[in-house]
Amino acid sequence: MVSLQGHPRGLYVLFFAEMWERFSYYGMRALLILYLTRALGRSDDTANSIYGSYVALVYATPLLGGMLADRILGARRAVIFGGTLMAIGHFAMAFHQLLYLALAFLIVGNGFFKPNISSIVGRLYPAGDRRRDAGFTIFYMGINLGAFLAPIACGFLGEHVGWHYGFALAGVGMVLGLINFVIGQPRFEGIGNPPNLDLLRKKALPFLPMEWLVYLGGFAFVGLAWLLVQSFGTVGVIMNILGGVIGLILVLYVIFRCNSVERHHLTVAVILTVFSVVFWAFFEQAGSSINLFTDRNVDRVVLGWEIPAAAFQSVNAGFIILLAPAFSFMWRWLADRKWEPGVTVKFALGLLQLSLGFAALYLGARLSGSGIVPLFWLVLGYLLHTMGELCLSPVGLSMITRLSPVRIVGFMMGVWFLAASYAQYVGALVAKLANIERTESTTSGAIELPPPSETVMVYADVYGVVTLIALGVGIVLLLLSPLLKRWIHEEHAS
Numbered sequence: 240m241v242s243l244q245g246h247p248r249g250l251y252v253l254f255f256a257e258m259w260e261r262f263s264y265y266g267m268r269a270l271l272i273l274y275l276t277r278a279l280g281r282s283d284d285t286a287n288s289i290y291g292s293y294v295a296l297v298y299a300t301p302l303l304g305g306m307l308a309d310r311i312l313g314a315r316r317a318v319i320f321g322g323t324l325m326a327i328g329h330f331a332m333a334f335h336q337l338l339y340l341a342l343a344f345l346i347v348g349n350g351f352f353k354p355n356i357s358s359i360v361g362r363l364y365p366a367g368d369r370r371r372d373a374g375f376t377i378f379y380m381g382i383n384l385g386a387f388l389a390p391i392a393c394g395f396l397g398e399h400v401g402w403h404y405g406f407a408l409a410g411v412g413m414v415l416g417l418i419n420f421v422i423g424q425p426r427f428e429g430i431g432n433p434p435n436l437d438l439l440r441k442k443a444l445p446f447l448p449m450e451w452l453v454y455l456g457g458f459a460f461v462g463l464a465w466l467l468v469q470s471f472g473t474v475g476v477i478m479n480i481l482g483g484v485i486g487l488i489l490v491l492y493v494i495f496r497c498n499s500v501e502r503h504h505l506t507v508a509v510i511l512t513v514f515s516v517v518f519w520a521f522f523e524q525a526g527s528s529i530n531l532f533t534d535r536n537v538d539r540v541v542l543g544w545e546i547p548a549a550a551f552q553s554v555n556a557g558f559i560i561l562l563a564p565a566f567s568f569m570w571r572w573l574a575d576r577k578w579e580p581g582v583t584v585k586f587a588l589g590l591l592q593l594s595l596g597f598a599a600l601y602l603g604a605r606l607s608g609s610g611i612v613p614l615f616w617l618v619l620g621y622l623l624h625t626m627g628e629l630c631l632s633p634v635g636l637s638m639i640t641r642l643s644p645v646r647i648v649g650f651m652m653g654v655w656f657l658a659a660s661y662a663q664y665v666g667a668l669v670a671k672l673a674n675i676e677r678t679e680s681t682t683s684g685a686i687e688l689p690p691p692s693e694t695v696m697v698y699a700d701v702y703g704v705v706t707l708i709a710l711g712v713g714i715v716l717l718l719l720s721p722l723l724k725r726w727i728h729e730e731h732a733s
Contacts, residue, residue: 247363249430250374252423254381257356259416260322261385263329266393266409267345268294269552270402272530278402279335283531283674288471290527291667293342295474296464298660300350302653305358307351311453313433314355314362315424320454321351322417324461329410333403343464347457355431356420362430379563385412386556394549405549471667478664485654497644503726504642508651510723511586511638512658517712518590518631519662520669521597521705522624525555527670528701529600529620535675535688536604536695538611554618558625566629581727582638583720589631590713596623597706604699610691642727673701 271293275286308317328344331337360378364370389412397405433439433450443452467474489509493502533539534548573579580588596619603616636655643651675694677686688694 246370246374246377247426249363249423249426249428250360250377252419252426253356253360253363254378256318256416256420256423257378258381258385259412259419260325260352260356261382262389263325263385263409263413263416264349264389265386265552265556266389266412267329267332267406268526269390269394269530269549270397270405270409272527273534273549274397274402274406276531277534279338282677284671287527287667287670287674289342289468291664291670292468292471292474293346294523294526295478295660295663295667296346296467297349298663299657300346300464301354301656302350304350304352305354307453308355308358310434311439311449313439314359314431315427316433316450317351317355318359318420318431319417320457321348321353321355322413322420324348324457325352326410326413326417329406329413332406332409339465339469340461342468343461346464346468347461351457359427359431363427376567380560383556383559383563387553387560390552391550394547394552398547398549475664478661481657482661485657489654492647501644505644505651507583507723507726508639508642510719511583511635512655514586514590514712514716515631515635515655516658516662516665517709518586518593518627519659520665521593521709522628523663523666524670524705525552525621525624527667528673528698529617531675532600532604532673532698533617536607536610536612536691536698537617538614541614551617551621554621555625555628558622559629562625562629581720581724582634583716583723583727585630585634587713587717587720589627589629590709590716592623592627592630594706594709594713596620596627597702597709599623601699601702601706604695604702607695608692610693610695612695669701669705672704673698 272286272290275281275289276283281289304317304321308314312320324344325348328341328348331341331344334341357378360375364374389409393405393408395405396408439448439450441449443449447455467477489505493505497505530548530552533551537548537551539546539548539551570579599616599620603612603620607613636652639651639655640648675688675697677688
């Protein structure tokens with residue numbers, strides 16, 4: 240069954256479900272670091288630890304949620320279960336006493352929701368269907384539409400009406416997405432059902448079918464996430480152990496299980512995955528240190544009205560909506576003339592533009608005499624970061640599927656997402672370098688932030704270092720690109 244533009248009707252159900260889910264995620268994310276530091280009075284160090292643990296675990300759980308859906312639940316049940324957990328988490332954020340429990344529900348719910356709604360999109364199209372890429376492009380626009388609208392709406396409510404109203408609005412978005420998905424299920428025409436109904440109904444324990452065992456296990460994992468989100472150090476240990484184990488597995492696999500072409504392909508995939516960690520660790524400062532920098536040191540007054548700091552989390556998504564079609568046209572135009580850069584050069588360009596974005600933030604901070612940075616520098620930084628993202632992000636997953644041996648594509652997709660999770664952890668470490676220590680006021684005796692003229696130099700120093708690191712890493716990758724291009728063996732790449 241097809242509809243508008245010849246795409247399956249189910250695509251538009253998924254478009255709006257994902258749009259509202261991303262609305263809830265980015266609305267909550269825009270407020271989190273500000274809520275922790277301003278409303279709850281947590282130190283920058285504690286706030287960055289909580290934020291870092293949360294986003295790292297959010298990116299790690301989809302691997303488990305995807306596996307459970309593939310083997311037991313089916314994608315539809317997984318999405319509904321995950322969406323329900325996330326709705327609980329968003330509304331629990333309205334009560335500061337439930338902070339860690341709310342974050343735990345969001346972490347586990349995302350693990351069930353995020354990978355499986357994307358898998359349903361892919362299954363709407365038969366093998367070889369040329370509409371697939373266009374369908375994912377439409378789906379991707381839903382993601383960015385939600386990411387654009389949420390920080391504006393939730394940011395205004397959170398900062399000008401009440402923090403809990405902002406979080407509650409994010410919860411409303413999640414409920415709307417869930418309702419849309421449940422009502423629209425008939426349009427999936429059997430896609431996303433459990434792979435084995437007999438297994439789903441099988442008694443795993445006396446009087447407890449396998450399906451309900453998975454649900455109970457999900458709630459039990461909420462308890463584990465509750466513990467982990469409060470311990471940034473433990474999350475770091477887990478991330479480092481996982482990284483070491485996966486790295487060893489890949490080295491052994493390359494040595495003993497790959498032919499020469501596969502060895503080169505997999506080596507390139509691993510190298511680019513490592514470089515992506517650097518990119519995302521710096522890029523994701525948007526939700527942590529750049530968010531606090533915007534709140535404390537950026538002149539946000541436009542036409543007499545002060546824009547909430549959280550609202551600027553919309554800028555990246557807005558630029559993606561505006562620039563993605565232009566980048567798509569540019570790559571096609573270059574490809575027609577055989578000038579299109581390869582994947583390694585695109586990765587390098589992403590890092591170099593990320594560096595330029597942080598250079599803009601550094602210059603804005605350094606040139607501000609009073610410590611209040613003109614809005615132009617923040618917007619320019621986001622523009623350059625977005626241009627870097629458009630060079631690197633769209634080709635990342637494609638690169639993994641092209642260069643991984645067919646027999647381990649699923650494993651390598653898991654590695655890619657775990658690398659993103661590790662990047663969130665590293666990003667929290669970077670954000671901690673910009674921690675601002677509160678001091679006791681000599682006049683009132685209250686514990687306050689230093690004046691903007693002092694805090695701006697802390698951010699300038701950190702962003703200056705990030706600029707140089709990203710620049711250096713981008714240049715290294717650019718120098719490596721001729722060798723990596725040879726290792727890709729285009730005539731053998733799938």
